[in-house]
């Protein structure tokens with residue numbers, strides 16, 4: 001049984017108080033709980049000022065809230081606060097590494113390795129980097145269950161010129177939980193830097209970056225019950241210190257003259273301009289929200305829903321599942337095709353009865369190409385979901401089968 005089953009968590013989310021909504025699209029964006037909305041409103045209503053620049057009370061309070069959020073976010077994943085950089089989203093965090101570290105460290109004789117599971121955010125920036133630098137772009141493929149071929153990774157690493165490995169922690173399209181600690185170990189042994197896209201992992205599983213030992217780890221606030229407009233990049237200090245800034249402007253400098261510009265300390269060096277202050281504060285509240293529930297409990301709850309969904313989907317003869325067949329190797333989602341109907345038709349029919357799921361390529365076209373499909377239907381689970389929601393999904397799919405069957 002679900003460990004969160006007796007907790008009426010759906011009532012924490014104002015948007016879910018709407019009649020007839022069964023929200024199963026948290027892998028795209030999660031709903032926002034009341035404490036997150038309240039933390040942002042509190043900043044606007046009581047502490048509205050800019051950060052790091054002024055000494056009057058409002059500005060000092062705003063700075064305290066903003067940096068307090070950073071401290072709690074960093075502690076949540078066990079990484080130093082000064083190496084925890086606020087960005088706009090995961091996409092910007094990954095591009096920061098590709099532009100700043102990548103352009104300074106990758107050359108024509110190097111290889112950059114991504115995987116077939118990557119979201120375009122962790123694929124396109126590396127493709128662009130290779131196009132621009134002349135480096136060789138390589139992709140580790142997956143097997144029929146969307147598990148990475150680590151032997152292929154080893155073969156690439158054995159060439160001796162892999163500069164960087166970019167890998168997602170949990171796939172948004174197949175659900176695969178990748179063995180990132182093992183990948184980091186192998187890549188480091190071959191002298192490569194590792195960038196992990198944790199956008200789906202941080203909301204779903206306990207993440208200990210100290211233990212994981214990746215060089216860069218990026219994630220996005222709006223999938224962790226936080227607001228849009230804020231993401232996070234955690235980086236290894238030696239690398240961040242050696243990297244040039246991503247964008248230039250206010251706040252990121254120590255001094256500016258006509259002859260010379262000296263960069264500011266971390267994390268300011270990578271946070272040019274006025275930050276998304278309310279959003280960072282909101283993300284701090286989101287971290288408090290999930291920490292209050294407990295990441296182990298969240299994982300157990302969502303694993304249970306996933307296992308239940310896998311069992312119930314197996315009742316339908318015309319469903320083809322994408323990704324690992326058991327819930328232990330899978331994050332909180334099921335993605336599938338139905339022989340008789342297009343994913344967009346499925347999502348539309350489900351949506352007409354309030355069941356919110358996503359249809360499309362999920363920004364993972366290389367993975368869709370691997371399986372010869374243009375799109376899948378994806379239902380993803382979060383703390384507010386229950387087994388009854390999975391039942392509503394199956395009822396809706398049976399409606400689809402009746403309509404198209």
Ligand SMILES: Cc1ncc(COP(=O)(O)O)c(C=O)c1O
Pocket residue numbers: 027028089090091092119121122168170171172197199200220221222231363
């Ligand atoms: C695995 C993964 N990486 C990266 C992203 C990009 O997140 P954002 O659009 O917030 O930058 C997403 C969003 O769908 C994702 O699922």
